[in-house]
Amino acid sequence: MSMTSEGGHGAVPTGPEVPVEPKAATARRDWPLYECFVRGKRGLNHVHVGSLHAPDDEMAVHAARDLFTRRNEGVSIWVVKAADITASSPDEKDPMFAPSGDKVYRHPTFYEIPENVPHM
């Protein structure tokens, strides 16, 4: 199943088995989809905020500034072509994430400590 990033919310299957609206091909549809990430302020990670179409990387940064930081929402922007993102596919959902499901001992709450033991 082929996958593509889908407006920045993970990945979406795009194979022939997935029905989509029919698309007509014209030149102006050529702008690639970019996913945009903004660092809200120093000390925070870049966080995904949305997606946009742009002709090239530089224009994508400019457009992301206009679209996502009109009110000082960020101090730094990353953009990446959606097509360059590799994502876990829905088919792999179980084997991909199952290993952590039965490892409750990885969480601190797994361990019972007597109440009279301080600072733990």
Place this chain on the structure above:
Amino acid sequence: MSSSTLDRPTPPDEAALQALFDATIAAGHRIEPRDWMPEGYRKTLVRQIAQHAHSEIIGMQPEGDWLLAAPSLRRKAILLAKVQDEAGHGMYLYSAAETLGADRADLTDKLIEGKQKYSSIFNYPTLTYADVGVIGWLVDGAAICNQVPLCRSSYGPYARAMIRVCKEESFHQRQGYELLLTMMSGTPEQRAMVQDAVDRWWWPSLMMFGPPDDDSPNSAQSMAWGIKRHSNDELRQRYVDMSVPQAEALGVTFPDPELSYDAETGHYRFGAIDWEEFKQVISGHGPANAERIARRRAARDDNAWVLEAATAYAAKQEAAA
């Protein structure tokens, strides 16, 4: 077992997928683009989100008409920021529609060809500067009533787009109300302008919530799917209840002799809405339908060379790299 058996994809178990989808909705969790979803759910969302996106884009026009006639630099900067926000809202929403497999340019084409609709409210003209204030107060106020519950819509990308939109709508409504407060503290002529604008926009703003519940065929399904959280009439009543005290504080009246407080229910009763007018406007016979679409068409066609030039430049840079 032969290898051809292994290679053959197993047919998806539709009933199991549907059960998983239903369970996700029932648990109040979000549906994400990669999830299986019923075709009707996908189509309903594409239609609703596209319609919403189109409304934001067309919605730039009535107020954009006043950019060059704003009475001060302060008002002009505010209006410019607001119109720019509407463009941004349209972009967030088109992105959400794209996560469902829709194509942005294709949606624009459908709008221009009249195959998809936008909010009926934008087919009314902005006759005076007071209309800018009334649009912020009433039209954006109604939009907020509609949109706040959509922040909890079952489709993740739509809900996330609405959260961004709602954060900005509050500025829209407050700038409009403040504009009107300023005019109401002015001359009798200015006050009359405000009342005139309120008289023209009140009924159309009530129509923004869509047809009454007993004449809204898609509502029940949309609510079952968690796309909508409240019925049209519920939201309309909430809007009326919110707006009446705001009108009193402003010193204007709504053009409805039947508007009165019902102490028993705690709600304001209001008169009958002219649904015939709504149907006329929605089906293309409003005062400004033709003008709005003509301008959108011109924007697409006249500016196509800019998109082509940027594409050509990007290709040239890439070739040189």
